Amino acid sequence: MSEPVRDVPITGEPIRLGQFLKLAGLAEDGAHAKDLIEAEEVTVNGEVETRRGRQLSAGDVVTVGRERGRVSLAH
Incomplete structure (x- = not known):
């Protein structure tokens, strides 16, 4: 079972x-991020993502293994 989604504020x-x-x-x-993406271990909104430069917006959920983070805007 996956961990709860953690909001990660961005500016x-x-x-x-x-x-x-x-x-x-x-x-x-950065090197670890590249390795995870190339190994197809990263999903964005439930779909495998292989582009390190993929643009994320508020509400997108990124999963690596059992950990999940949601893009949220810092106030």
């Missing part, structure tokens, strides 16, 4: 997938 839209993975703590660094 501006859009944000690239690779950046979000690092910000959300789903990847240790």
